Amino acid sequence: MERKNFDTVASTWDEEPRRVKLAADIGAAIRDAVPLSADWDGMDYGCGTGLLTLDLAPALHSMVGMDSSQGMVDRLTAKCAATGIQNTRALCCNLEQGKLSAGPFHLITSAMALHHIPEIVPLLTSLRRLLHPGGWVALADLETEDGSFHDNQTGVFHHGFSREELEGFLAQAGFTSIAIRRATTMHKGERVYSVLLAVAINP
Template identity: 45%
Template sequence: MPDTPDTPDMPAAPVTPGTDDAARFDAKAAAWDASPPRRKLTADIVAAMERAGVFRAPVGDALDFGCGTGLLTLELSRRCERVTGLDFSPGMLAALDAKIEAADLQNVATILADLAAGDPFPGRYDLVTSAMVLHHVPDVSPVLARLFAALEKGGRLALADLDSEGGAFHDDNDGVHHFGFDRLELADTLAGLGFTDIDAATAATIEKPIRDGSVRAFPVFLMTARRP
């Protein structure tokens, strides 16, 4: 359930768990794909993955963690043999399932699961991706550990998210548990979990108005790593 809000920001709120995060994303599912900035961000992230060599070798099985309506999932389906979209929002997955059925996609599946809550999910993957999801995860390290365990040996991780931004990005910070990430700190977390070949680059820059009426640029990084 990646997000790129299009409305002006309100003052930053404390980072506290939302009352019902899944329901919040369910309510947004129908209009999710209508956002041109959201679609452009997906294209920019895919381009960054290509520059990072994520698809240089054939990818058998990919997992898109926090897939939402499948904007990234469907791009992966064109570059990987098989892709599974995983999300905790039934409404988001229903939108993706409708796309899969309409296009008769045989290489795309979905899983309803909340990794942060410890829900089980099957499979081992050659690639795990995530786009603008990690800042919605309350405790990042256990989820990243689960993604590490889900990777085959030699499998790649590709995470896209906001650089540290102080809470100005979202118009409503309910359900936002991190105001972006420091790249070095996130890389250290990945290294501590056993990942190697960790690298990061700017994938996109989102320009949007903030409360004082000015326009601020918010960089989005792509961090890649490998399970040895």
């Protein structure tokens, strides 16, 4: 299946209020579920323009926003420069194709990126290798939906995930202490979609 070209939407991505609200809601859910520390180095996988990255950065020692879209990475870099944020940087990298030249991390987050990944377990295994022992992942994505969330299905490989699927993926990738909760809901038109947050630890 064809991948979506996120470079084409990077410049206007933040103009959608529900995306901004969703990132803030996910950030709040992560802060509630994970004992964040000012000593931690974090990485936000599939960071886009950095809405979640920048939401969590003040609570951490450092934050890397990583995305395979150069356009998205450029937007995050520009936002950091414009606001004088010192502890955050953006990297363009596709973890499905190679290693990330950063880490290890105490925390890896992701918001609404997993459904764009064909094979989940290999990705989660790669993420776990980037974590310190005892490090956390906090991954937010759609709960299973009927395919109506995306108007354009290009690059959509999963119509959300069930709690059981997420738990199974994380266990197969070697994570422990897996916990899954509802992070928030997202309204699109007349529909309401549930967004799950899965947290787990690299033993």
